[in-house]
Amino acid sequence: MQAEAFDLPWMAHAFSTRLGGVSEGAYTSLNLSFAVGDRPERVVENRRRLAGALGYDPQRMVCGRQVHGDKVAVVTLGEAGAGALGLQTALPATDGLITGTPGLPLVAYFADCVPVVFADPENRAIALAHAGWRGTLQEIARKALEKMTEAFGTHPPECLVSIGPAIGPCCYEVDHSVAARFTRWGPTVGAKKSGKWFVDLWEANRQILLGAGVRPERITVIKMCTACNRELMFSHRRDGGETGRMAAVVMLRSEGV
Ligand SMILES: [Zn+2]
Structure with a gap:
């Protein structure tokens, strides 16, 4: 699925679902991660299918080894293929990726955590961040923007940002x-009748983006809860930790395309 605001000729992006792959059991069917216990050859085939659907070379994708941290890496052709065929070659301890290089797909993996995709139309730069509750508290979305500014001269008010499918406030108890640490973003946290607490990671990330200078009309929140959509989405929380991973992908198209 895609954010309409990102329907731009110079970039491609997508949030995958769990449909259309070859994995079985808890990973049925389009599991895209090597880190969850699925058979590697199935992950490779699933990645090949997603790449085919979006029109990129799966051998060129760049992936970080996600650790719920706040490190954001600027990548170029030298990193093409990092993590494409296994975890070992993924960029160490990296939860955010930025590039200004066309033809280099940035890919990260999710099953409840929040994918945040950035596009800077002025400077033709893109970014992707993995923001679970820890990454959100560390404000990785703001740090990605700051690094885009540093590397490409990005102005946050000009940026388009999409917050993809992730666990919603309906299901994220x-x-x-933990809840107390989100009160800085106001209505992103609340008490449930059950006595438990909920956190709205979509809204917390939106607030962080607004605080960093992104205009509200340029932020798309897809508002699809991974836990509520069993047929379509993997959910780490709902599936008790044994599940697959979906991907967020963003790429600058090659010149002249
Ligand atoms: Zn839900």
């Missing part, structure tokens, strides 16, 4: 100790 947390302990009070």
